[in-house]
Amino acid sequence: MSTLQSIPVVATKAEKPSGGTGNLLANVFDELTAFCRSRSLFMLHYCTGCGAIELPPAMTSRFDMERLGIQPMVTPRQADILLVTGYVSTKTLKRIILTYEQMNSPKYVIGICSCTVNGGMYWQSYATAKVLADYMPVDMYIAGCMPRPEAVISGLRELMANIRAGRSDNWRDYYRRYDHYLGNQQRLFGENWQTPTDVIGEARHYGQFGPETLGEHTALLERHQTPLLPFEMRLGLGGEKTGVENKGDKR
Amino acid sequence: MRPENYQSVSQPPSNEFELFYGPNHPGIEGNYALKVRVHGDEVTSARADGGYLHRGFEKLMEGRLWIQNIALVPRICVPDPVPMEVCYSLAVEELGGIEVPLRAQWIRVMQLELSRIAAHLFFFGGHAATTGMYTPMFWGITDRDLILDLFEELSGGRVYHIYNIPGGVRRDLPPGYLERVSKTLDYLESRLPDYDNLLFTNKVFVHRATGIGAMTQEQALEWGVTGPNLRATGLAFDVRRDDPYLVYDQLDFDIPVEAAGDAWARSLVRRSELKESLRILRQVVAKLPHIGGAIRAPIPNPLAWNLPAGDVYTRVESSKGELAYYVVSNGGDKPYRVHVRGPSAMHAVQVLEHLATGARIEDVAQIMFSLDACPPEVDR
Numbered sequence: 062m063s064t065l066q067s068i069p070v071v072a073t074k075a076e077k078p079s080g081g082t083g084n085l086l087a088n089v090f091d092e093l094t095a096f097c098r099s100r101s102l103f104m105l106h107y108c109t110g111c112g113a114i115e116l117p118p119a120m121t122s123r124f125d126m127e128r129l130g131i132q133p134m135v136t137p138r139q140a141d142i143l144l145v146t147g148y149v150s151t152k153t154l155k156r157i158i159l160t161y162e163q164m165n166s167p168k169y170v171i172g173i174c175s176c177t178v179n180g181g182m183y184w185q186s187y188a189t190a191k192v193l194a195d196y197m198p199v200d201m202y203i204a205g206c207m208p209r210p211e212a213v214i215s216g217l218r219e220l221m222a223n224i225r226a227g228r229s230d231n232w233r234d235y236y237r238r239y240d241h242y243l244g245n246q247q248r249l250f251g252e253n254w255q256t257p258t259d260v261i262g263e264a265r266h267y268g269q270f271g272p273e274t275l276g277e278h279t280a281l282l283e284r285h286q287t288p289l290l291p292f293e294m295r296l297g298l299g300g301e302k303t304g305v306e307n308k309g310d311k312r
Numbered sequence: 313m314r315p316e317n318y319q320s321v322s323q324p325p326s327n328e329f330e331l332f333y334g335p336n337h338p339g340i341e342g343n344y345a346l347k348v349r350v351h352g353d354e355v356t357s358a359r360a361d362g363g364y365l366h367r368g369f370e371k372l373m374e375g376r377l378w379i380q381n382i383a384l385v386p387r388i389c390v391p392d393p394v395p396m397e398v399c400y401s402l403a404v405e406e407l408g409g410i411e412v413p414l415r416a417q418w419i420r421v422m423q424l425e426l427s428r429i430a431a432h433l434f435f436f437g438g439h440a441a442t443t444g445m446y447t448p449m450f451w452g453i454t455d456r457d458l459i460l461d462l463f464e465e466l467s468g469g470r471v472y473h474i475y476n477i478p479g480g481v482r483r484d485l486p487p488g489y490l491e492r493v494s495k496t497l498d499y500l501e502s503r504l505p506d507y508d509n510l511l512f513t514n515k516v517f518v519h520r521a522t523g524i525g526a527m528t529q530e531q532a533l534e535w536g537v538t539g540p541n542l543r544a545t546g547l548a549f550d551v552r553r554d555d556p557y558l559v560y561d562q563l564d565f566d567i568p569v570e571a572a573g574d575a576w577a578r579s580l581v582r583r584s585e586l587k588e589s590l591r592i593l594r595q596v597v598a599k600l601p602h603i604g605g606a607i608r609a610p611i612p613n614p615l616a617w618n619l620p621a622g623d624v625y626t627r628v629e630s631s632k633g634e635l636a637y638y639v640v641s642n643g644g645d646k647p648y649r650v651h652v653r654g655p656s657a658m659h660a661v662q663v664l665e666h667l668a669t670g671a672r673i674e675d676v677a678q679i680m681f682s683l684d685a686c687p688p689e690v691d692r
Binding site for chain 1: 335336337338342343363364365366367368371372375383384387390391434437449450451453454456457460470471472688691
């Protein structure tokens with residue numbers, strides 16, 4: 062039985078997604094959706110670090126991000142962009158991952174400030190996670206401590222151009238290489254780390270299931286999950302008792 | 313965990329719910345959370361849940377040189393970073409026995425007051441937004457940007473300006489800077505009646521903020537409240553006047569006081585402080601051209617700078633309250649121990665827990681914003 066320590070740390074590379082399907086009508090439809098998506102981006106209102114102080118000036122009268130079609134949104138379910146503004150402590154990173162998994166695809170992650178790139182000022186801190194891209198796919202970095210509102214807007218415009226051209230689809234990477242991201246999360250949070258989201262099921266549902274979706278880390282996750290009982294047994298609608306104790310409320 | 317693995321837990325019939333108020337919530341200031349128990353819409357108990365922004369500053373500062381820490385300290389409180397730099401510099405100067413030139417002291421006072429105005433303008437916006445009024449937020453943030461422009465010209469940074477160093481300030485004022493400061497002051501002064509009309513005498517705001525989150529003076533002293541929140545309960549205590557640092561003893565200003573101790577009083581105190589800060593800045597702008605001399609006392613090579621052993625406690629008045637540094641040196645080139653006494657740690661934890669209990673759920677955001685707590689400073 063493998064443990065977290067016995068699994069080797071392998072640096073994997075994302076494979077390039079294949080091009081269009083060849084179907085002309087589908088390509089036109091994709092173009093149209095990409096255009097519409099790039100022009101109405103909802104940004105999750107979650108101030109994770111000090112970079113959030115430059116977002117109010119960027120959103121209000123002086124720099125006015127709303128003219129680009131970008132607006133803050135309070136729930137992750139309706140948001141398109143997750144802005145990670147600055148350093149992420151371990152406690153925040155858990156919430157960021159939960160938030161990211163709740164967002165609907167396509168979703169984009171922007172790492173603002175130097176701290177999300179490589180740890181920045183807090184490279185020797187015991188409390189922060191250093192490289193954000195280890196834990197979730199990042200579409201755009203805006204470096205600086207802290208980036209000016211002009212830099213934030215320029216980064217968002219570049220993201221819009223990327224979405225328009227179909228270059229920004231890193232959200233697929235989270236499904237295709239879930240094992241890699243989960244492994245990094247497990248190394249930071251411990252091997253019984255789990256989120257309420259069924260990422261593997263979503264990967265199958267969205268057609269993003271790849272050879273690297275499952276691996277040794279997802280096997281570890283399976284082992285720590287509560288055993289699955291048939292639906293009828295849980296509701297007591299008949300069926301045999303299996304003797305498996307219900308551990309659902311152990312948190 | 314898979315969705316189908318969720319087990320329903322049977323609860324006794326009750327109207328009580330536990331809500332997670334934050335960290336991803338529009339009614340919370342920054343990355344901070346509260347766990348509130350509500351009965352209907354009345355909060356029966358609230359527990360602060362911090363630590364989302366913990367970076368371990370006090371430990372990080374032990375590993376860096378005296379001069380390197382200057383880059384680290386403003387990050388402790390993001391909306392109001394200048395008092396952090398100044399307070400740390402004062403501590404290091406006291407340890408090393410450095411006499412700061414008079415011109416540098418006046419420049420520091422100018423920065424401190426500009427930073428206070430910027431923080432208060434940000435506060436008005438936040439407080440008004442929690443009562444459903446969004447225009448003051450737009451106005452406040454836009455006017456705050458004028459001050460950030462002044463800071464940018466002075467130091468190169470909009471938000472973090474590593475401008476104060478032990479011994480003085482980095483460089484002298486740019487030519488024509490004071491005229492631009494006074495133009496900005498004129499503009500801000502002309503805006504004050506607009507703010508009164510829009511926010512402070514607005515019936516919506518007055519009705520919404522009166523009586524919310526009220527505390528008495530005894531409670532405030534017991535909970536360790538300082539700064540504008542303490543002055544809103546009727547006690548005229550201000551570090552600038554009662555334990556003067558820099559050149560505050562040569563300046564003429566009043567300490568605004570309100571008696572009620574509620575959210576409305578807290579916002580009124582800050583509004584009057586804005587006026588007083590403008591008054592102080594007028595004096596500084598008038599005085600600075602007549603003060604010549606150096607802007608920085610000579611310090612030894614900062615990369616090999618050992619400070620004599622000892623410990624100091626310095627305090628300044630930031631826009632949030634009393635900010636203090638306790639710095640211990642063991643004769644080395646790095647601090648042996650630094651403790652930051654942030655005002656927000658008291659305001660956002662015990663005071664907020666007490667005031668939120670018994671309030672209605674829609675007022676919790678307003679109470680938090682009216683206390684003007686700064687989550688990065690709580691967690692450090």
